[in-house]
Amino acid sequence: MTTVLAADGVRKTYGGTTALDGVSLSVEAGEVFALIGPNGAGKTTLVRSLTGTVEPDEGTVELLGTGPRDAAESRLGVLPQSFSPPGRLTAREVVAYYAGLYDDARDVDDVLAEVGITDAADTWYENCSGGQQRRACLGATLVNDPDVLFLDEPTTGIDPAGRRTLWERIEELAAGGTTVFLTTHDMVEAERLADRVGLLADGDLVAVGSPGELVREHGGDRRLTITVDGSPTAAADALGRETRLDGDHVVAEGVEPGEIGGIVDALDRASVDYTELAWAEPSLEDVYLALAGERFEPRRREPVASEPTTDD
Numbered sequence: 001m002t003t004v005l006a007a008d009g010v011r012k013t014y015g016g017t018t019a020l021d022g023v024s025l026s027v028e029a030g031e032v033f034a035l036i037g038p039n040g041a042g043k044t045t046l047v048r049s050l051t052g053t054v055e056p057d058e059g060t061v062e063l064l065g066t067g068p069r070d071a072a073e074s075r076l077g078v079l080p081q082s083f084s085p086p087g088r089l090t091a092r093e094v095v096a097y098y099a100g101l102y103d104d105a106r107d108v109d110d111v112l113a114e115v116g117i118t119d120a121a122d123t124w125y126e127n128c129s130g131g132q133q134r135r136a137c138l139g140a141t142l143v144n145d146p147d148v149l150f151l152d153e154p155t156t157g158i159d160p161a162g163r164r165t166l167w168e169r170i171e172e173l174a175a176g177g178t179t180v181f182l183t184t185h186d187m188v189e190a191e192r193l194a195d196r197v198g199l200l201a202d203g204d205l206v207a208v209g210s211p212g213e214l215v216r217e218h219g220g221d222r223r224l225t226i227t228v229d230g231s232p233t234a235a236a237d238a239l240g241r242e243t244r245l246d247g248d249h250v251v252a253e254g255v256e257p258g259e260i261g262g263i264v265d266a267l268d269r270a271s272v273d274y275t276e277l278a279w280a281e282p283s284l285e286d287v288y289l290a291l292a293g294e295r296f297e298p299r300r301r302e303p304v305a306s307e308p309t310t311d312d
């Protein structure tokens, strides 16, 4: 395996704020590495350190076998979090402008089609919707067919269908050998695209692993969440097993699918009113919430039963 990107002990402070507190990681050729973490965790600062637009106070970065500022630009694609085009340009002209920086750039119309912005190609960039602008920016990063692609929140503002199209494109790029380093707040995106995920919190890389490894290690058990329409304590008592309360939800950890029928019977016998039973496998979102210290929110649940109430 060839290491394309390596950071060793990267530290960056801004005044009294420690944005990165000694981050070390490496990314192999053809790998998709997703960086997740709360707002202000240091993700953009890390991307900027890796691409050479921020000089770390301490530590080293190696990109394509050299310092990030010496890496060949023709081999890199960088989609920053925010972007202002040079002058008043249409979406096509934005992509064409970047294509013009390379001797053997790709065909601009092919790139526009690939990121799904052909229909708005002749609209002024400033008049494009947020999602169309994001697509045009992504197109601009792809014109040189880069070996290493840095994508800072690539699908923010893009509608669900467009997001899936772009995920497919990123998967195709990775299958073709492109190394992708992306930051995202979208756990579904990270889980779907990444070979490995790194969780950054307060400038520290607190966990790195494949989505499956992270979920096994930190995601907790399969769980059943009962949304009660009455006393959560009565529901908890009816189950006769360890539960925890989260607002009007009663959460039972470690519930196997075969146990759900017995639980429904127990709730009915105790005349507990509930509006939803949802069973879920742990996901990357649970890992994030566990490690980034945020409040548990029952999300991505699979509804298994829904009843108005049982007080008939």
Ligand SMILES: Nc1ncnc2c1ncn2[C@@H]1O[C@H](COP(=O)(O)OP(=O)(O)OP(=O)(O)O)[C@@H](O)[C@H]1O
Binding pocket: 014, 017, 018, 019, 037, 038, 039, 040, 041, 042, 043, 044, 045, 046, 081
């Ligand atoms: N140029 C700067 N000057 C001063 N402080 C900065 C600068 N850039 C980043 N910071 C601070 O460093 C910390 C990390 O910021 P960074 O933008 O890297 O976080 P992030 O994880 O990308 O956040 P988000 O998810 O909101 O984009 C924050 O506290 C931020 O205010």
